[in-house]
Amino acid sequence: MKVLYNHEYPRRVRLAAIGCGGHAIRNVFSTHPYAPIDLVAVCDLDRERAEHTGCMFGAKAAYTDYHEMLEREKPEAVTVVTNYDEDGRPRYPQIAIDCMQAGAHVWIEKPPAASSAEVLDMMRVSEATGKFVAVGFKKMFFPANVKAREIITRPAFGSISTITARYPEALPPLEDRQDLHKMWRFLDHIVHPWSVLQYLAGPAESIFVQRSPTGGTVTAIQFASGAVGSLHLDRGQGSSSFLERTEIVGPGGNVVIHNNTKLTFYSDGPKPAGGYGRSGDYYGGDERAALHWEPEFSLGQLYNKGIFLLGYAPEIRYFCQCVLDDTPPEVGTLDNALEMLRIYEAYCQPDGQHIRIDTEPGKVS
Incomplete structure (x- = not known):
């Protein structure tokens, strides 16, 4: 399998990223040199961390409010790497829904949700908006x-x-x-x-x-x-x-x-x-x-x-290619998430x- 470097792709995805923590820096942002990505913006609740991360990986803007980022930047796709809320639930379902409703395809890290009902909510919004969600099941x-x-x-x-x-x-x-x-x-x-x-x-x-x-x-x-x-x-x-x-x-x-x-x-x-x-x-x-x-x-x-x-580069490259082709993924899907x-x-x-x-x-x- 021959891998293209970022600058060798004829077209790149206008991508925004939500979450600039350690996992995102180690394992997700570090895949960008090998994927068709134009990182237009990053977002994190910690502004200093967002700005430093954006500087490291070439983002053109940094935000602390992802709603503002979606409204201003209008990305084609968004990657989301966040944590759990105060109730112990992964934050991905609502963020993914907001991104799809803003017109972007979404890649979310695992676990995608705390219940099958939340996955069904994402599926309904995906159906209504025509935007897909890919899930970070790296072992696939x-x-x-x-x-x-x-x-x-x-x-x-x-x-x-x-x-x-x-x-x-x-x-x-x-x-x-x-x-x-x-x-x-x-x-x-x-x-x-x-x-x-x-x-x-x-x-x-x-x-x-x-x-x-x-x-x-x-x-x-x-x-x-x-x-x-x-x-x-x-x-x-x-x-x-x-x-x-x-x-x-x-x-x-x-x-x-x-x-x-x-x-x-x-x-x-x-x-x-x-x-x-x-x-x-x-x-x-x-x-x-x-x-x-x-x-x-x-x-x-x-x-x-x-x-x-560990699958990170292959899954991000696959997600970006799905975005470029405007074709829903066949691996790491919401159907996979629902069964999970x-x-x-x-x-x-x-x-x-x-x-x-x-x-x-x-x-x-």
């Missing part, structure tokens, strides 16, 4: 996950039979699950493993959650495709441990994604000669060998940068029960 853009999806959609791989994932998170006890202040971390993080599962295996039809006294959980999943899977939210792993692992199995082999950077494909090739009890080697022919990919960290390549490995919040709401229910997930897309009427 991880190069390792993108390659895994390409492998498992090959005809030779066949339909997914099982998928398993591990992610470091704890589910609060039932008595805390209606308190957004106590659930914010779970809401903030659960979108990560579920966005991978959704991206690779499609919509979930039902889940069954078992929780340990320490907060770790194992969730059994039935997917609409017929595949089954599990999500292990581990509580208490070593601080030096790798964080994540995903494995997808089908008739044509299995794919393992280790620590988001190491990808191995074990194809269902010819077995070693001799048969069980008579084979003298374990490797067989080269056509049976596993394929393995991982980045090297010696060359100054873009694929070694965290903003590429329905999953979150299912986790808020008592453990040990079979919970169906509404797989119908959002009705905007």
